Amino acid sequence: MKQNNPNMKKVVRTVYLHFPHLIPIVGIFACVLFIAAIVNYYMLREQVMSDGSASISQLERYIDTIADNLQVLELKVGEDCSAQDRLDLKSEVFNSELMKEVGLYNNGVVYCTSNEGQTKIRLFSSTLQRIQASENNITVTLRESKSRLQTIFIYVARDQRHGINALLPPQQFLDLVSPAFDKRMYRYQIKVMDQVIQSNFAETKIDRGESYHFSSNLYPFTISIFLSLDAYKQQYLAYLDKVILIALVLSLIYVLLRYQTLARLSIEYALLTAIKEEQIELYLQPIVDIRSRKLVGSEALVRWNHPVQGKMSPEQFIPLAEKLGAIDKITKYIFKEITRFLENNPAYLNENYISINISLHQIVETEFVRYLERYKEQYPDHVSRILLELTENVELTSEQLSIALANLKAIQDLGFDIAIDDFGTGYSGLNLVRMMKFNVVKIDQVFIKSLHTDSNIKPVLKSMIQLANDLEMKVIAEGVETESQIEQLQLLGVKYIQGFYYAKPIKPEELATFHQMTNEALDLSQPIPRWKS
Ligand code: C2E
Ligand code: CA
Ligand code: CA
Numbered sequence: 001m002k003q004n005n006p007n008m009k010k011v012v013r014t015v016y017l018h019f020p021h022l023i024p025i026v027g028i029f030a031c032v033l034f035i036a037a038i039v040n041y042y043m044l045r046e047q048v049m050s051d052g053s054a055s056i057s058q059l060e061r062y063i064d065t066i067a068d069n070l071q072v073l074e075l076k077v078g079e080d081c082s083a084q085d086r087l088d089l090k091s092e093v094f095n096s097e098l099m100k101e102v103g104l105y106n107n108g109v110v111y112c113t114s115n116e117g118q119t120k121i122r123l124f125s126s127t128l129q130r131i132q133a134s135e136n137n138i139t140v141t142l143r144e145s146k147s148r149l150q151t152i153f154i155y156v157a158r159d160q161r162h163g164i165n166a167l168l169p170p171q172q173f174l175d176l177v178s179p180a181f182d183k184r185m186y187r188y189q190i191k192v193m194d195q196v197i198q199s200n201f202a203e204t205k206i207d208r209g210e211s212y213h214f215s216s217n218l219y220p221f222t223i224s225i226f227l228s229l230d231a232y233k234q235q236y237l238a239y240l241d242k243v244i245l246i247a248l249v250l251s252l253i254y255v256l257l258r259y260q261t262l263a264r265l266s267i268e269y270a271l272l273t274a275i276k277e278e279q280i281e282l283y284l285q286p287i288v289d290i291r292s293r294k295l296v297g298s299e300a301l302v303r304w305n306h307p308v309q310g311k312m313s314p315e316q317f318i319p320l321a322e323k324l325g326a327i328d329k330i331t332k333y334i335f336k337e338i339t340r341f342l343e344n345n346p347a348y349l350n351e352n353y354i355s356i357n358i359s360l361h362q363i364v365e366t367e368f369v370r371y372l373e374r375y376k377e378q379y380p381d382h383v384s385r386i387l388l389e390l391t392e393n394v395e396l397t398s399e400q401l402s403i404a405l406a407n408l409k410a411i412q413d414l415g416f417d418i419a420i421d422d423f424g425t426g427y428s429g430l431n432l433v434r435m436m437k438f439n440v441v442k443i444d445q446v447f448i449k450s451l452h453t454d455s456n457i458k459p460v461l462k463s464m465i466q467l468a469n470d471l472e473m474k475v476i477a478e479g480v481e482t483e484s485q486i487e488q489l490q491l492l493g494v495k496y497i498q499g500f501y502y503a504k505p506i507k508p509e510e511l512a513t514f515h516q517m518t519n520e521a522l523d524l525s526q527p528i529p530r531w532k533s
Contacts, residue, residue, distance in 0.1 A: 032247040052214035055177040074164035081112030089114035101167040142192040170197040185234040187226040282337040283505035297353040341508045355387035383415040391421040445479020503531035
């Protein structure tokens with residue numbers, strides 16, 4: 001018991017937590033069950049209509065069949081009630097499932113029956129009138145014997161005087177239709193000549209429901225059916241499995257649609273759509289030569305405006321794109337956009353470069369090298385103007401590392417420059433730098449930020465710069481925000497600066513204007529123009 005309690009609590013808690021998600025499904029079930037109840041109500045009424053008329057036709061057909069047989073028999077036997085005649089009558093009764101007795105009449109008197117032979121039983125005058133009045137010379141009557149047993153008589157007239165009749169116990173006759181009614185739990189009543197011969201509701205009160213009446217046009221019998229709650233229940237339960245199946249299918253459709261909507265709202269989905277529909281934007285951040293006070297290049301940085309979450313940092317969505325295998329598409333999009341920029345700004349192309357961030361995953365794929373080969377074929381003039389920035393933010397297996405090194409070499413052979421990005425952070429830096437010759441080193445902004453707070457950082461920066469000089473790599477300091485940082489970096493021998501001090505990442509057309517501004521600022525005693533966005 002003690003062990004059950006925590007489990008019980010867990011179950012209750014799980015149900016409680018998931019209940020809001022279950023509400024729509026509960027709603028679907030409730031709706032389907034309710035609609036099914038309404039459909040059931042109308043369907044049962046239709047069913048009663050068809051069952052009622054079908055039963056009337058069935059009973060009529062049965063009487064007609066008996067009448068046909070009686071007609072044949074009446075023509076076969078003579079009029080003197082001979083032994084052969086009685087035998088013929090008896091064998092007809094013997095072969096019939098329902099008839100108990102057959103009699104021949106003449107001039108209003110039954111003179112010969114299968115059971116008693118010669119008789120002199122007078123027919124009721126009402127019966128004779130009804131035979132005469134009938135359209136097809138056939139009629140049905142109901143008589144009650146002294147022992148109150150009811151009997152149905154079928155009369156078939158040959159002419160005005162002669163005819164044949166048969167006697168049937170009502171129960172068996174009515175059993176032709178009652179099992180089907182009982183199965184549907186109908187309350188019903190069957191009357192012959194206005195006398196009830198079968199009823200299953202007389203004792204019980206008729207439920208407040210509707211009653212349906214059916215009568216034969218040929219013979220004097222009627223059927224009334226009353227729909228009780230039991231009948232509705234019975235039919236409802238008969239279809240319940242199908243109703244539940246429909247509710248389950250609808251719930252499944254709902255869950256799938258909901259899942260799809262959620263997926264649509266997810267960042268992954270939105271990012272893939274944004275990439276496909278080129279909703280991401282290219283920004284360029286200037287890189288400046290401190291001494292010549294000229295723009296030397298810019299770094300391509302992507303921006304994405306998420307439809308719900310607003311502007312998202314590439315630091316969030318670039319790793320996601322890498323995970324989704326979509327980084328290649330972003331890179332190719334950047335290539336396309338910078339190509340357009342370079343084509344539109346030949347002045348920029350002549351003097352400056354553009355750097356593009358490349359994921360290390362892409363370097364392990366030879367597909368990227370093939371892409372650059374094709375790019376070179378198409379835009380040979382751009383190649384020397386493109387710097388590819390690489391961050392060592394993933395660990396590679398030795399096999400991947402050798403592929404990466406071979407690819408980097410191939411890329412350099414094509415004429416592209418390669419920079420090591422975020423130099424000095426994490427595992428970034430020394431490994432790859434030792435293994436191949438990079439063209440540029442980008443010192444990470446954490447070092448620049450701590451320049452004036454941390455006195456130990458200067459020697460570190462110094463040795464990084466020394467290493468770069470030894471390996472003949474250009475140095476770019478990133479994240480420069482203040483004049484004092486520029487001064488200190490200049491003293492350390494850094495030539496190239498990228499940072500908010502000069503400009504934040506800006507739109508390509510703004511960069512073209514910034515380029516023009518720096519070109520026009522010829523007075524070297526004045527500070528380098530800053531872009532205020
Ligand atoms: P990163 O390559 O190190 O880019 C420099 C980041 O520093 C940029 O952030 C830039 O806006 C920011 N920054 C530049 N100057 C300053 C400054 O003075 N102060 C401060 N606080 N920040 C400064 P951003 O644009 O948010 O990009 C973040 C990172 O996302 C990038 O770091 C890069 O790793 C990645 N990324 C951006 N665009 C791309 C792309 O097109 N492809 C790939 N693979 N990665 C990209
Ligand atoms: Ca970068
Ligand atoms: Ca960087």
